[in-house]
Amino acid sequence: MANNDWRLHGQERYLAGAILVPKKYADRSTKEDHDHCEFCWAKFSDAIPGSLTDGYTTVDEYRWICDNCNNDFKEQFKWKLSENA
Numbered sequence: 001m002a003n004n005d006w007r008l009h010g011q012e013r014y015l016a017g018a019i020l021v022p023k024k025y026a027d028r029s030t031k032e033d034h035d036h037c038e039f040c041w042a043k044f045s046d047a048i049p050g051s052l053t054d055g056y057t058t059v060d061e062y063r064w065i066c067d068n069c070n071n072d073f074k075e076q077f078k079w080k081l082s083e084n085a
Helices: 067-077
Strands: 019-024 054-058
Touching: 054 067
Parallel strands: none
Antiparallel strands: 019 054
16 A cells, blocks of 8 residues: 555554454444544444444554455554454
8 A cells, every 4th residue: 555545644653563353343342432443534333324333443442443444554554363352
């Protein structure tokens, strides 16, 4: 992925080499009503119609990444996938 992609704005500072967990947004431990993809800003919610309900999250569930951005940036950011984090 090119470094001039509009979705890139310094996420390497906190997402390079991160462990990501595939997760349903409804199964999160936080109680927010929505979050956004760290790259394209797509909305994750189990309460807001039209929002994404599945994606990838950091182990602490603070950062969320949609399927498209995961596919586009997983090699560049060298993410590790965990099923049991």
